[in-house]
Amino acid sequence: MAADLSTTSYALLGLLALDPxxxxxxxxxxxxxxxxxxxxxxxxxSPATSQIYTELxxxxxxxxVDVTEEGTGRRSTRxxxxxxxxxxxxxxxxxxxEPDFPVLKHPVALRLMFGHMVEPEQVERWLATYIAxxxxxxxxxxxxxxxxxxxxxxxxxxxxxxxxxxxxxxxRAISEDLRKxxxxxxxxxxx
Amino acid sequence: MAADLSTTSYALLGLLALDPxxxxxxxxxxxxxxxxxxxxxxxxxSPATSQIYTELxxxxxxxxVDVTEEGTGRRSTRxxxxxxxxxxxxxxxxxxxEPDFPVLKHPVALRLMFGHMVEPEQVERWLATYIAxxxxxxxxxxxxxxxxxxxxxxxxxxxxxxxxxxxxxxxRAISEDLRKxxxxxxxxxxx
DNA sequence: ACAGCCATGTAACTCGTTACATGATTAC
DNA sequence: GTAATCATGTAACGAGTTACATGGCTGT
Numbered sequence: 303m304a305a306d307l308s309t310t311s312y313a314l315l316g317l318l319a320l321d322p323x324x325x326x327x328x329x330x331x332x333x334x335x336x337x338x339x340x341x342x343x344x345x346x347x348s349p350a351t352s353q354i355y356t357e358l359x360x361x362x363x364x365x366x367v368d369v370t371e372e373g374t375g376r377r378s379t380r381x382x383x384x385x386x387x388x389x390x391x392x393x394x395x396x397x398x399x400e401p402d403f404p405v406l407k408h409p410v411a412l413r414l415m416f417g418h419m420v421e422p423e424q425v426e427r428w429l430a431t432y433i434a435x436x437x438x439x440x441x442x443x444x445x446x447x448x449x450x451x452x453x454x455x456x457x458x459x460x461x462x463x464x465x466x467x468x469x470x471x472x473x474r475a476i477s478e479d480l481r482k483x484x485x486x487x488x489x490x491x492x493x
Numbered sequence: 494m495a496a497d498l499s500t501t502s503y504a505l506l507g508l509l510a511l512d513p514x515x516x517x518x519x520x521x522x523x524x525x526x527x528x529x530x531x532x533x534x535x536x537x538x539s540p541a542t543s544q545i546y547t548e549l550x551x552x553x554x555x556x557x558v559d560v561t562e563e564g565t566g567r568r569s570t571r572x573x574x575x576x577x578x579x580x581x582x583x584x585x586x587x588x589x590x591e592p593d594f595p596v597l598k599h600p601v602a603l604r605l606m607f608g609h610m611v612e613p614e615q616v617e618r619w620l621a622t623y624i625a626x627x628x629x630x631x632x633x634x635x636x637x638x639x640x641x642x643x644x645x646x647x648x649x650x651x652x653x654x655x656x657x658x659x660x661x662x663x664x665r666a667i668s669e670d671l672r673k674x675x676x677x678x679x680x681x682x683x684x
Numbered sequence: 685a686c687a688g689c690c691a692t693g694t695a696a697c698t699c700g701t702t703a704c705a706t707g708a709t710t711a712c
Numbered sequence: 713g714t715a716a717t718c719a720t721g722t723a724a725c726g727a728g729t730t731a732c733a734t735g736g737c738t739g740t
Binding site: 309313316319320341342344345346347392393396397400401402403404405406407408409410411412413414415416417418419420424428431432435439455457458459461462465466468469472473475476480483 | 500504507510511532533535536537538583584587588591592593594595596597598599600601602603604605606607608609610611615619622623626630646648649650652653656657659660663664666667671674
């Protein structure tokens with residue numbers, strides 16, 4: 303019993319806890335995936351659709367979610383809502399577990415590490431592309447932030463969105479600085 | 494042939510390419526693990542020791558590394574160096590692959606998302622611990638940066654270390670800001 | 685009639701981890 | 713002699729991915 307859940311499981315429980323469509327109707331796996339894409343991916347991950355369903359089945363087996371089945375036709379639609387046990391479990395995790403230090407997988411920084419092997423133009427391309435992607439993500443996340451508004455119940459997610467925006471801004475500044483360094487001839491392959 | 498390698502494989506090839514002990518003696522799996530711990534973990538990952546050996550065996554099978562076996566006693570010590578094919582393969586990857594957008598797994602930000610469920614003191618504890626960890630990491634990374642010095646051949650890794658330091662500084666600033674917000678009563682559980 | 689979104693799931697596989705097993709060399 | 717460090721690997725497992733399969737509902 304109480305087999306330990308992965309952090310992703312807790313993240314899903316958390317999303318269910320945040321469900322704003324109050325009257326405990328719950329969310330479908332499909333909707334959950336959308337919410338992951340919408341916010342969670344910025345500072346955790348957005349699990350594959352198939353994993354969401356697998357995870358929901360597990361949470362159901364453990365009694366941490368309440369399932370409502372709407373049998374429309376031959377195929378059913380399941381809505382998942384946080385159960386009392388689920389809420390308690392989430393709360394226990396929040397109050398007793400020690401958060402690990404963040405893990406960053408940064409393919410641009412990794413490549414930059416070997417920048418001495420390629421032309422400086424290549425390094426500039428990496429950085430330029432990254433900066434463009436940062437701009438896109440920033441626009442998206444800004445929209446998320448705005449959608450969260452000033453609702454007191456959504457203050458925490460809103461704060462996290464702001465954290466993300468600050469992070470993107472910092473990444474942008476660093477990347478632009480590096481780009482300038484490289485453009486100023488301070489790089490290139492060492493033969 | 495040319496089965497695609499994982500990014501971690503390329504990262505290891507890259508570390509071999511950076512090997513400063515010039516005369517192509519190469520590195521042992523053990524040493525490689527130390528170098529991963531030393532720098533790569535800050536912006537990629539430090540694979541488990543067992544994975545390093547598995548990966549090295551694969552790279553050997555593919556002819557991307559040259560292996561020198563020193564049979565001291567019953568047990569051997571293997572030194573791995575980048576082969577010509579390996580260098581070419583790494584270069585191809587650097588010049589033709591598109592870096593993915595970074596993935597951040599941020600357990601503190603994730604928990605903060607659900608901060609409305611717990612006491613503000615809990616949120617402050619998360620942030621305080623994170624800030625303390627950031628300080629430690631900053632000290633460590635600063636040492637790495639200094640060790641890399643001004644050697645032209647190590648300019649790229651040095652730049653990445655500086656990137657990491659800027660990132661830590663930004664995280665610290667954001668965390669401290671959030672901590673202040675929470676301390677100013679702008680939080681707490683919404684019952 | 686067909687495209688596109690809503691919705692759920694299985695199977696095969698990869699990557700990476702932890703736990704375990706082993707043994708040589710160096711420092712005290 | 714014994715603890716720490718150097719050094720190499722196997723086995724079992726878990727978390728997550730991609731590819732695939734299925735089918736209803738909605739708008740044009």
